[in-house]
Amino acid sequence: MSSSPHTDSFALLVDFDWQNQRDQQLNPDLLHQRDRRIGLSLSASLPPREQARAWLARLHPNSQELPGQQITQRFGWVTAAIALLGVMTGISTFAGLLAYDGSQRINVLLILLLVLMQLVFTLLSCTVAARGVPSAPWFSSGRLAGLLSLLLPGDKSSLSLFHHQHGLKPLYPWLVLRFSQFFACAFSASALLCLLLNVTVQDLAFGWSTTLQISATTLHGLVSTLALPWQAFFPSAVPDLALIEQSRYFRLAGSAQSGLDNPALLGQWWPFIAMCWLSYALLPRIVLAIWIERRWRRRLAGQLEQHPGFQPLFRRLHRAWVGTASEQQEGDTEAVAAVSHAAITMPKLKAAKVVHWADTAYGHPDLRQIVPTLDADDSYCAGGGHGLDQDEAVIEAFSHLPDDLPVVILVKAWEPPLAELQDFLLDLRNLNRHNSFYLLPINPGQKLEPAESKYLPQWQHFITRMDDAHLHLVKAADAD
Template structure:
C-alpha cells in the first residue's frame, strides 16, 4: 500500500490544527520551504513540504499503513485457503466419474467472472454519477465488511472531501487482492493434483448440447493461447471422447486422453480468472492513488498551502515597536481660580486686546523677551486646544514661572475651533501633558475666557 493516504490523513489533520497559527508565520515557514522545492507537481510539492515540517505528532497515518498491510495479508491468506478449498472440492475425483469440466469452469471461471462484471458495473456507475446504483451494488461485495473493519481499526473518522471515492477504491483493491489470492490457490491446487494424482476430465450436461458446439465454445475460450500452446486447445475428437452419462457404463477407451484436459483448465483459470484480476487490481491501485491524490489536494487547507509554497512572501518584517494603545494615569487637577491677570496668546489661539503674543515658532530667547515686561501675579495663557501641547510649550511655561514667580497662578485655557473652551477630550490631553511639569500653581481651565 502506498503511504500517500497515510500522509494525506496526517497532513489534513496537521494543517487543520495549524490554521490557528498566525497567517504571517505560516507564510514565512511555507514559502521558505516552497522556494527550495524543484518539482511542479502539486502532490509531490505537498509531500516534500510534509517531509520538512513533519513533527510526527500523529500516528493515524502509521496505523493506517499497518492495518492496511495486516488486512491485505489476511485477505491474501483467506483467498489462498478459499481458492485451494474450492479447487479441492471442484477437482474431487474418486475414479468413478471424471471431473465435470462444465461445473469446474462454472465455479472457477464463470462465477468469479460475474462477480468481476458486477464490480466493473459498480465502478462505471460511480464514475457516471449513479452513486445510488454503485452503493446498491457494493452491498453485494462482502469486502465492504472488511472496509468497515479497516476504518474501525485505523480509527479514521473522515467524511466528505472525496473520502467516499477513496473508500470505494479501497474496497475494489481489497476485492481484487482477495480474488488474486483465490486464483493463485486454485491454480496451485490444480497443479499439485495434476502432479500427484491421475485426474480425468470430462463433460456432462442434462441439456441436449452438440459436442461440436461445445468444442467451438471451448476453442473460443482457448483462443488467447491457441497460437502459443496449441496442445492446450481441445479438439472435437477429445470433446466427443470426453462426454459421459452417469447412467451409462463407463467404457474408458483411453484414460490418459481424459487427463490431457488439464493444460486447458489451467490456462482457462490463468487467462480468464487470474490475469483479468491482476490487470484490474493494477487499475484499481492506480485509481485509488488518484483518489488519494485528489483527497489530499482537494482539501481547502492544502489549496492554501500550495499558494503559500508558490507565491513570494510579501509583507512587513517584524518590528519591535511599542505596545499598542496607552494607559493614561489618572490626573487630578484643582479648579482654576478666577483671574483677571495678564493674558498671553500662544500660537495665535485667539484675539485679546492688550495680550502678549508668542508662539512655538519662536525660540526661547525671543519668547523670554516677549514676556520680559509681565508683572508678577496670575497669568492666563490662551492656546489652541485642538493642537497637542508640545515640549516647546512646556519650556515656555517653565520660563513663564521663572518670570512671574512661584506665587502667581498660571491658567492655561485651551480653546476650541469656535473660540470657546476646548472639548473635554482635548482638555484631558492638555491636563495629561502638563501634569509632567509638576507645577502646583499651574491650572488647565475649561471655562469661558
C-alpha cells in the first residue's frame, strides 16, 4: 500500500522519536558501538533523512514493530471522524435555521450573523497560522491522545502509543489547527448542500426582522456591499430594495405572508444567501485549509532534522568509538563476571512457553531450523511496539506455570537489552519462582540466523545484572 510523501515523513518522524526514547535507556557506550557498526555499512552519499530511515530499517527489519505507520493510519481515521462530525454539525445547524412551518419567516439576518461568525473564525485561524502557531506548554501529548480517543473510543491502545511521543510536541498545535480546518470545511460544505436541498424540496419563505431601528434602505446598502463579488455575473442573487421592503415582518403581524401581494417574492432571498455562504464561509475556509496544509507539510519536512536526537545519532553513526582506560578496565571486569553466564547450547525441551520479544521471529518459517528441538505449546508476543496492556496480558497468561515448564524468550541479538525487558522478566519471575527461563538471541530477517558471537557479551552482561540462577543465556546448536 503506497503512501504520500507527507504521511511517510510523519511515520518516519514518529518511528525516529519512538526509537530515540528507547535508546535513552541504554548504556551510552553500547549505544555508540551499535550505531557505529550500522554507520559503517551506510553510504555517506545518502541524505541525512535516508540515513535515518536506513538506520531504523537495520534496527527493525520487520517494519511492523515500529509504531509510525499504525499511528499515521489512526490519524487518517481521526481526520475522517472529524470531517464526519463537521458534516453532521453543518447539516443539523442549517436544518434548524431553515425549519419552516408557515407561521413565521426564516430570518435572513440570523443566517447573515452565522456567515459573519464563520468569516471571523476564518480570519482568526489565518492570523494564528501566519504568525506561527505557538507551542502551548499546557497542551501535552496525553491531552491530545485523550481528545483523539474520544473520536476513536475503540482504539485507545493504538492511540496510547502517541502519548509517549514527546519529541513531536512542536507539531501538536499544528495538528489541532489542521484538524479544525477539516471540521470547518466539512461544516461549511454540508451547510450549503443542506440549504440547496431545502430550497429544492420545500417552499421556503425568507424575511428579515429586528428590534433595532434599521431601515430597508440601510439593509439594502449592506446587502449590496456583500454582493459585490458576484453582482456582475449573478445579478439575480442581489436582492433589490423592493424585495427588502416587502420581506420585512413583525411578530405581531401574524401570518408569514401578511401584507404581501405576491408571497412568492419571499423565496427570492435564497440565491443571495447561497452566494454569501459560498463567498464568505466556504471558499475562504477551503483556501485557508490548503494554505495550512502546505505549511504543515513544510514544517513536517524539517522537523526530523530539528529533533533533539537527530544530531547525536549522526555523531554516533560517523564517529569512531574510543573507550578510555577506565572504561576498558571496567569492561574487563564485566567480561570476567560474565564468564559464569556464558551462552549454553539450547537444551532439548519437551514443552515450553515462548515469548517473541518485540515480535522476534514470530511466525517465521525458519524458526524450527534454528531451534530444531523446540516444541512450544504456545507463542506470545510482548515488548517492542506492543503496549503495556499486551505485556500485562502475557504475564497474566504465564502466571503460576508448572515448575517443570520452561519459558523461552526470543530476542534480537543486535539490539541491546532495555530496562523494559528487565522489568518483564522480573514480573515473570515473581509469579514463577522455580521455572527455568532461556534467553535466546537470534538475527531475524529474510533468513533466520543464530546470533553472532560479537553480540553475545552484551547479553551475558545483562544476565549478570539480572542475578537470576534460573535465567540462562542460550544459543542455537549451529551458532559459532
